[in-house]
Amino acid sequence: MWLRSEALGLIEESDSNIIMFKKKREEGMFHIGGLSPTREILMLFTICSAQGMVQASLAQGFLPGIMIGEAFGAESTDIAWYPAAYALTSGAFMLAFGRVGDIVGHKRLFVAAWGWFSVWALLAGISVYSGSQVFFDICRACQGIAAAALVPSALAILGTVYKPGPRKNLAFSLYASGAPIGFTLGAVFSAMLAQLATWPWVFYINAIACLMYEGLAYLFVPNIGRKPSSTREPFDYLGTSTIISGLVLFNFAWNRAPETGWASAQCITTLIIGLLLIAAFFPLEKRTAHAIVPVAKIDRDAAWILLVEGLGWSSFGILCYYAINFVIRLRGDTMLSAAAQLSPVPPAGIAASILTSNLLTRGVKPPVILAFSLIWFCVGNIILATMPVHQTYWRNVFWAYLLSPFGMDMSFPAGTIMLSNLVPVEGQGIAASLIATVVYYSQSLGLGIAGVVEVNVANGSVLEGYRGALYLGVGLSGFGFIVGVGYAMRCMRQNKTNPGSNESAEDPQPTPPLAASSEQP
Template sequence: MRGFRIKNMKVEEINREEKLKNVNSENIVEENLQCNLPGVPQKKSLMSFVHEIVFVAVLCSAQLSTMAALALSIAPINIIGKSFGTSNPGQLSWFTAAHSLTVGTFILIAGRLGDIFGHKRLFISGFLWFALWSLLAGFSVYSDAIFFDICRAFQGMGPAFAVPNAIAILGRTYSPGWKKNLVFSMFASCAPTGFVFGSVFSSLLSRFVWWPWSFWIMAIFCLLLAILGFLVIQNSPVPERDHSSKLYEQVDIFGSISGVSGLILINFAWNEAPVVGWQKPYNYVLLIVGALCMGLFVFFEYKAAYPLVPLKSLSNDAAFMLGCVGVGWSSFGIWIYYSWMFMLNIKKYPPLLCSAHFFPVCLSGTCAAVTAGYLLKHYPGSVIMICAMIAFTVGLILMSTVPVHQVYWAQFFVSVIVMPWGMDMSFPSATIVLSDQMPGEHQGLAASLVNTMVNYSISIGLGIAGTVESHLNEGGRNVLKGYRSAMYTGIGLAGLGITLASWYSIKTYFKRRNKSSTAFLGFSKTSYS
């Protein structure tokens, strides 16, 4: 009888804990439903079905336009280079790397600024900035390649501010569950779709009109999205700031300056190396200074009252997810760039035909996004991440070994089908894991961390692969060998992702197993006492 009474008391205690957990969960959901600005109590918004569709479409367009802008300089890269009088592979790669550099770097601070000043404001401002520098990038045809690179770099700052704040708005609008998984999967599917649309339209305009028109039309599109964002994203009062601390402390000004500076210098050194070589003193000096800046960044983050990246509280789940995203998406950047170079310079295909070869990415990416949303309901994020890393690896193996005269439907087509599964499974799984772990007022931070790794790794991956290519292409005499060597580098990075994800998945499995065993033994002892 004594054991029975203790068992009943144990059940009552568990019921009380469940009720308390449900109350806390309701509070978290209510917090996540606050849509635009942090720290402001809001009621749950009631959007009509049509309003919600437009709302999600506008926010997902941030991801779509980012990848479309990336494609604007890849598809017609030889045409753009010819207009500037250059065919140097290192200089041509800067057309793409400059954009990814600033997207990946300034996303780091965009989420924090959105948490302080409002995500809607930063979203609209990002697209207005995006439109301005897209316009100027088109007019750079009257200048030179350096000005075009500068415009591409400043252009990348626009999506850097739009994307994490779009994710933050979605993260605070939808509470954890199937609907949030579906929305984030849709957001991820816009990456391959955006790239295909950008490559098709830039190829058409470059072939039949003039390549600057692709940038001018992008400017019009970004302006339209800024207007739609103003109309469909709900307004909310200006958040009350914490007046007990200064604004520069809340922004983490020292961490922001050191972090952004370090990321820019390291990335610049890696992407400049294929152009001038590591024998140039300024190149490795910039790399060393960048590493020192990142050291200062880590120091400031541990000391800051409002750290840009809360390293002390960053969980193992988040760290492993970010590491897998970094190596996986760097391999993707290598795959997408050198696949285009292979078709343009080895197979001698025109840009429009190259775009047609990548069209299956849209369908495969959509299927991958829907599948990822379903799998995330039934399996942990670590398992989804292993599948994503395998997809990255298989896609690169297929592409790196394609014979020059092989038919498209053999390895190339299969690679194009497989690769989006890596993109659209890694991005939502990492985003949802971090978003669910962060409170509502730090949804911008969760979005910034994932997107920083995605976009920054694309740029730095190109720099690493470009260095390998320049050292193994026999001084430009064996272009195909250089391309294959660069893609082998991507295989190594994706393989590292498989190792990280597998090790973390095994560790998580045994940790949960031990916890379950301990809980079961403890309950059994209590029941029979």
């Protein structure tokens, strides 16, 4: 009996030690409790898949674009709208959805976004029977609205679940790896379905996949980030409508200019009104108690981060669109062949994510990683801008696709972690929406500016037009690298003069420059 009681006591002590160990583990890595390893894995899979699906849906506008344009009898300049309409709304609406997620709950928004995504993917496929390209563009824009809700809610969930540290760095790096993997899978399946079946099936399969992810999100993403009804703040409808209208009109002008020209009243009017609305947004937000973006509290660090991200990702949108069109239109490759050429992207993206996580764990500062990432955007555009029309895939396109994912999967987690660490837990939606808005909106804006360059330098040559657009990508990413290096040097100088300062956005402890102090978790 004595031995039995001793054994039972040891077992109970062991169980209590295990429970205490688990609690300490959760306290050290998570802001929430009760997250088992299995649920954490399934949660990460669902959230990383959101990034993958967003990029896969973007690829669906690139690969079968020519075939879709033929179905609607569209002009060649209209084809750029298939990815641009999606990227435009996904960028313009992210600021609003970041705030919505903070109010209604990030999980609720995340689950609802999957359902919205599924509906409009289905309608995009059905649009073939309408014969209306305008309706198809509307469906693509509404898919972009779903992406605008998915991205900031996914990032806010990660920022709310994980405490600053290696685990959080790994989670954001895995999320970033979803971009190249998702884009490649989206390109391969859209090419295969469009070439071997019909292009509407690209969107039908998309709708089915989104429904499946909606179920996974409902089951495995924890309920976090929702404020009690008594503490919810009013939504800034005036500021939201002002900035969304301004961003849409400004981007619309750039994307319509290649077809109508800058002399058209359509472009001039939308450009001017868009600029006026964007300019009006900032004084409006400073006077609003519950601003969608607390402009008065945005410090210089956030502005530097967003500028570098915008320059890099605008060049990435140019790289994607013109690389695919180059091999299809100028080299005469099939869609399946063009999709197969993207095969280096997923392993390169995974390698870049692992490298970024290791660099962060070893103490390399995020501003340094952000600056270094711009090199790979620049190198990818240089390779494509200078390659001959008739040359083996292994001498140019392969290396562009192998190296450019390092720009994606180093810049996105570095910028996201830096901005996430600038805000408290309850303001993660604001941080997520800011970085995601710049990343996705800049891709659409970059395509619009590149289209203007293409039309004006082509002189009747498709090749010269493409080269001009790609050289613009070189300039944008090159300038971004210079700005990023300047910001990294500024951070290092601040660390030397004031080692305890959080101003450099490198300190893992969140400080509240971007979030209203009245907010409660």
